[in-house]
Amino acid sequence: MRAMWCGFALGVIVLQRQAALPGWGAWVALVLATVLGATWAAWALGGAAPADESHVGLSCGRRRRMASGWAAVWFAAACAGFGYAAWRAETRLAEALPAAWEARNIAISGYISSLPSYGASGASFLFRVESWEKHKAATPLPHLIQLSWVAREAPLPPLVPGARWRLAVRLKRPHGNGNFGLRDTEAALLARGVRAIGYVSDPGHAVRLPVDATGVGVRIERARAALRARIDAVLGDAPHRGIVIALATGAQDAISDADRRLMRNTGTSHLVAISGLHLAFVAGLAGWVAGALWRRARWRGVDAPLIVPAQKVAVAGALLAAGVYAALAGFNVPVQRALWMLMVVALALFAGRELARSHVLAWALGLVLLRDPWAVTAAGFWLSFCAVAAILFAASGVPRLHRDAPQDASADAADPLHDRTDPFAGPAERAGAVRRLAAMALPPDDWRGAMRRLASRLGDSARVQWAVTLALAPLTAYWFAQIPLIGPLANAFAIPWVSMLVAPLVIASAAMPAPVDALALRAAHTCLDWLVVALSALEGLPWAVLRLPQPGAWPLACAAVGVVWWLAPRGWPMRWIAPFTWLPLLVPAPTGPPPGAFRLTALDIGQGTSVLVETARHRLLFDAGPGPESTQAGERIVVPYLQAHGIGRLDALMISHDDSDHSGGAQAVFDGVDVEAFVAGILPAHPLWASARTRGAQTVRCAAGQRWRWDGVDFEVLWPDPGPLAGKPNAHCCVLRVTTAASVAPEAQDGRVSALIAADIEAGVERTLVARDPERLRAQVLVVPHHGSRSSSTEPFLDSVWPLVAIFQVGYLNRFHHPHPGVYARYAARDIVLARSDADGAARVEARPGALAVERFRDTQRRYWMDPPTQD
Template sequence: MRAVWCGFALGVVWLQQQAVLPDWRAWLLLVLLAGSAAACIVRMLSHGGSLRLQPVIVWCGVWLLAACAGFGYAAWRAEMRLARALPVEWEGRNIVVQGYIKGLPVTDAHGARFLLAVESNDANIAHFPHTIELSWIAERTPLPALEAGARWRLTVRLKRAHGNANFGVRDAEASRLARDVRATGYVAAPMTAERLTGLAGGAGVAIDRWRAAVRARIDAVLAEAPHRGIVIALAIGAQDAVSAADWLLMRNTGTSHLVAISGLHIGFVAGLAAWFAGGLWRRSCFIGRDWPLWIPAQKVSLAAGALFAACHAALAGFNVPAQRALWMLAVVALGTISGRSLAPSLVLAWALGLVLLLDPWAVVSAGFWLSFCAVAAILFATSGRLRMHDHERRDPEPDATRFARSRSGCLRRLSSLRERLLSGAHVQFAVTIALAPLTVYWFAQIPLVGPVANAFAIPWVSLFVTPAVLAGVALPEPFDAWAFRGAHALLDVLVGGMQTMAGLPWALLRLPQPGAWALAAAAVGVAWCLAPRGWPLRWAAPLTWLPLLLPPPSGPPSGTFRLTALDIGQGSSVLIETAHHTLLFDAGPGPESTHAGERIVVPYLYANGVNALDTLMISHADSDHSGGAPAVLAGIEVRQMLAALAPANALWTAARETHADVVPCAAGQHWRWDGVDFAVLWPDAGPLQGKPNAHCCVLRVSATGAGADVGGNDFAGQVREPHPSFTALLAADIEAPVERALLQRDPEALRAEVLVVPHHGSKTSSTEPFLDSVDPLVAIFQVGYRNRFHHPHPGVFSRYLARHIELTRSDTDGAVRIETAGPALSLERYRETHRRYWMDR
């Protein structure tokens, strides 16, 4: 069964990497492969062991057959889920839907976000999405009480489940697909919203209401306590209330797993329940019963542990680590009750298969890989380690003195304690080594202080904080308040210790996101390093990690630059890289909107190996350009901030606090990096005048070389007369008056091969004379999917089309990367080179 479930998982993973779902030809090939594998297995087994390679061939056939089954099963589930989607023609139109609130609503100062399980819609759409994600904006009307399971009739305005698509950043569209969210939107007419009588039924709704009640009790007790979010996360698995400061601290110390109800917590609850139930069962004689004679206490303990683990996993919302622990406990309990002893690796394989049967999209989340790989590393590292059993220890002679017996007992206890400490250290070493490559892949960092921090944090949370939180969940009022406050006090101590560790200069190592070969080599090194004693050349295992630990690759060749326009929704953020320098032009929206600064911009910089910015350039104060700047300043070393901001703007203070040089943006500023010229064309020096769009920073970037033509992954053949350089013009949100001023000043300075379109394609910009002077080959529109401003304006977009300019849009192409190396520009669209079957479906 190990080979079956591992092969099944391989097929599921392979399906999630596909650009399109299989058509009838692919299904035919899949059936032929599966049939051939089955026939090979039957033929080999019919020889009765006469062939030397029979076991190898049989196991390969089993793997292939299971992989085909996993691929086919995941494809079938994907076809069924993608079939329910919002039709394109109904995007942006009012639809009256009726349904009930699913899960726990998230409320903040701007309103609420929640999932609605749809029961009916007035558009009579046959395959309407089962689940939609809604926002209820609290502007003119007070926000009503949104309770789990409450039934509502709402007028909503929806769009398809679109997500930002960027290099090295988590795919939000895949996450929505995994949650079966096939449309997103907002409550369009709050005044007409109608709360329906009654509550939705079902076990899921009952669990959600239970979780909501626990959360309300914690909120009432801890109110504005700084670590209230961690207490909520440990109680019910909801992590939305964890503060940004706590998240940053836990990420930098490698302890983020502690705020999830993970397998460690599930195991603790199961063990506690098993111990308590077994103790009561064994002592049934005190009430005149002989229950252990009918059912052994061990089986009762296992059943009670599995039952309480199921309850705790339900309270956690059945996240992947909780599911893994629950299925492992259930398999062990069933095996023991039926009188079978199961190998730990077989138990893990069953848990792997059951998780993927229920949710084939679990493989797109970091929690799946971190959870299963951690347990696999522990099992592999501890296999074959010899332990001294009690009957193997030499007891003192029967006639020894009392002192000798006491001394021997103390030595045994000390030896047992030493053995346990060494075993715990070995397990912690195994988990740290095994998860390091995955941590680099998912989070672009290795917390070097992680082993030390976890050695303190794991027992502290497991033995003190978690029992206090669970006691608060179980106890009635007012006793629960004591438990929750006690848990928060214990977290204060833990956070203080972790802050000390995180402050060490060597606490965190940031690395770029590794490629497939570097990750595979590191995985081989992990298995090599954790192999049993006696494995040849174990000392050489670290050599396989060198590709992972190498410094980030250098930038483009000297005299050229790389431009990456990120997909951050409605806003702008562009990274310019030269051979040894980096400049970030704008930082996207911040907490007031989509949190793109911390959710997209900073993770992209980490994944790309950018740990320091030579210049952060903020074009103007509009939040879709400057809102993410605080997250960038907090997460990345910024050496200089160049901005067109009012003197009272808080970003100046934030930049100075990070020891960055601050310089107002002004026309005439010029510098040269690695053979690439940077020039600021606007605004004029002096006090800023007019609205923010009137004094945006306009930046021209010119690479030396003989520009001739443009080539890329999907277009070629456009030729321009030889020109001394490749140039990119970043126009921010300038409008027609500024365009006219720039034309009057120096039309030739505007000429560029690459243009980041002014003001996202607004009708107030991109005038005909301006486009004639720039004469770009490539134009980049940074716009949000179906944004409320309707950018780009159809008339403006048609101006670019009429000039046969190669156009890219972040809402349809995702992030765009342009290289100026060589005789041609190369253009890469993320949604083409990294396409997955769920995109635009």
């Protein structure tokens, strides 16, 4: 079963990397390959040796036959996994919002199907559509959509799961920002079954329908909402209220940014998510209580354990409690993994079968992917399964305890330690049980026995923590661009603190009546206060976090080999080589362009501007996108992009002018990376100047005539003129020109390649620049002025720049309707290569002397769930 489920998972993973779903020809080939693989596996393994025959004793031909049979099992299972995931994807993608319905008022009726997530301006929730009033479509319409309800003139109404509403909404197809190296939010929406997103466009005329929805899912969500309301009522605005809510309901939207950053930097983020650790605690406690009560129960004068063994009752109680707790947690992937493992073990126990832990993990892997084939696109899937796999693999190398045992079988059978281990345990668990029983055999008054027991448990805990930290380090670097070096020490006390104090108090409060539950919740919050103080002290250490660029496939593969080598059983040959396999991960090769060249990346941040310019050893960020007042793109996209690409320091942050879609994310950049120089076209009283000086950045107001050279690349500011800033912000925003070194090729005439970043200049500034020096405007790459608005990109300006590539940074279905159709047609008529962030995602330009290359995210990173690309 291990080979089958692992092959199935491989097929699912391969499908989620495809740019398109298979056509009918590929389906025929897939079915034939599955049948052939299964047939070969049945033939090759059908005549294999009996289960008790040693593989060593097989003939060479029989071993080759068995190897080919297991390879066929992997192949057939991978084809089946690929086909299953493709079928699920086709079924889900069949529901689609017609493109003509986007950004229009649509009347719908349905009910709230999830626990609402509250923010500063309103709430968001999943809405199950029961009817599209006065609207018909040729294709199936989405049944599940994600809505935002913004509190404007009136406060939010009670948004209770199951409540039916008639709403006027504006929707759009699922669309996420596409940036190199960052998570794909479209995949997350697809995994949740969300096929349209939007907002309530007319809250004043929303109608609450009289009959609420019923059903198991709605009841669960109502229970979660009621539990959250109780916590809110008790803790109010307590600083760590969000962690308590996360531990109780699995909802993490209330966790503060400070707490989230602290736990990420100390490697303790897993503690705030309801994970397998918390579910195991609940299941273990419930199983112990159920077993203890059953052992003392009697039925008609007969002891209850004589009717049903207490062990089975304990397992059933543990399974029931785990299922309830998993429902409250929202069935995230780590919880699913732990729940499926518990269910498989319970079924094996009830059936009287012995099952290895690796088989249990394989069954959990298959069941998770059967329920959600898109789980492989989330970090939680990899972190959860790899952590458990690392524990099992590392434990398999723990040596058994060697004792002076009798030599004959009868004496061994008489050994009091014989058959005292868990029948479901693997070699490591059996060895651990033997060590514990051996320690317990010592005289109770022997202090050396107590020390041995303590040392044994500490050693096992340290080995487990080491294995998990080592195994998850490459994944942490890939998903979060950092490795918390302080993680093992922080988890050494944070795990028992949360598991033994905080989580039990939070869980117990859910079953306590008022006002006793308030005492438990306040005690849990006090324990969190103390934990945060300790973690903050560790976070302040200079070596607490190692930040790395997001590794590619080759460094990850090398690090994975090193993990296996390090955690292999004792006696594994040449273990000293293992650390060297981590060098590609820990010491990445330089990724910047060569001297004399530059790389320009126009990020997809929605409606706004943020452009990263890289030379061989320097980095400049031009604008930082929207901030908290809008989409928080600076915090959500710009800073994570910098960190994912190993940019922890900017040589310059240039903010063109004081429009929120350009300057709003600057504060997040200051908080996330070091800034050497701050150059801006904003008024002297703007708070960003003070923020830059506080962080030790050099401050300069941008003005025409400023020039500098980095690594052979020339930078020049063309606008605004020196002197006091006057007029509206668009009239004095910074304009930057970047130029490569001259080409050394004899056939090239100069060969310089330039890029012009024009911010939000309008027709008046364009005319001034053209009249002043049209040759200085010449550039092969143009970041289009003012997002392609009608007030910019005049004909004389385009004639002077004469770009080969034009980049529009615009939001998907933005309310300004940028770019203006007439302006866009003006660019298209000049046969310019066009890239627009709403359709193409981020655009990356590699400019070298005499050479120019353009890469669009949705061209090179396309996945089957993305809408088809637009044609130039």
